[in-house]
Each structure stands twice: as C-alpha cells, then as structure tokens.
Amino acid sequence: xxxxxxxxxxxxxxxxxxxxxxxxxxxxxxxxxxxxxxxxxxxxxxxxxxxxxxxxxxxxxxxxxxxxxxxxxxxxxxxxxxxxxxxxxxxxxxxxxxxxxxxxxxxxxxxx
Numbered sequence: 001x002x003x004x005x006x007x008x009x010x011x012x013x014x015x016x017x018x019x020x021x022x023x024x025x026x027x028x029x030x031x032x033x034x035x036x037x038x039x040x041x042x043x044x045x046x047x048x049x050x051x052x053x054x055x056x057x058x059x060x061x062x063x064x065x066x067x068x069x070x071x072x073x074x075x076x077x078x079x080x081x082x083x084x085x086x087x088x089x090x091x092x093x094x095x096x097x098x099x100x101x102x103x104x105x106x107x108x109x110x111x112x
Contacts, residue, residue: 002091034062043110
C-alpha cells in the first residue's frame with residue numbers, strides 16, 4: 001500500500017502533478033499553494049531500469065472533498081493508518097519516506 005502517487009507529465013510542475021494525481025486517485029482537491037514539500041527522495045534504478053527517479057512528497061492537509069477510491073483496479077482500498085501501524089504490505093520506500101518525514105529529514109536516497 002502507498003499514498004496517492006504518479007508520474008509528472010512533460011511540462012507539468014511537481015505541484016501540478018501532485019494536485020492532479022490526488023484528484024485522479026481520490027477525488028480530493030488541493031490548492032497547489034497549500035501543499036508543503038516534506039521530503040525529496042532520490043531512488044536508484046530498480047532492476048531492469050536505466051534511470052533513477054526523484055519522488056517529491058507533499059503534505060496536503062488542506063484538501064477539499066470526500067475521499068473515494070477512484071482507481072479500484074490499482075488499489076483495493078483507501079484507508080488511513082498511523083505511521084507506526086502501517087498495513088502489510090506497504091511499499092518499502094514509502095515506509096522509508098514516512099520515517100524520514102517523522103524525523104524531519106527533508107532529503108534521502110533509496111536503494112532497492
């Protein structure tokens with residue numbers, strides 16, 4: 001399991017991608033100006049990939065709407081969990097990022 005996420009489209013800023021992905025996956029709306037960058041993750045290429053990727057993680061506390069799972073083919077449920085009681089399985093790098101955010105660490109690197 002993991003939070004709403006996705007790729008940044010060509011020509012799209014990270015804030016725009018975060019707002020779009022949140023809306024597409026949950027139906028929630030967020031004002032880009034209300035988002036706060038809480039972590040930047042450099043991830044080495046996974047086996048078979050050529051390039052690393054960068055993940056930008058935002059606090060989206062100022063959301064509007066009623067959450068719903070808009071991608072049931074990709075996610076079986078939408079649930080809230082305390083950071084110290086994440087469900088299994090949780091995406092490995094997501095656990096890493098949540099721990100870093102809790103420790104107020106703004107940047108980290110992840111190797112699978």
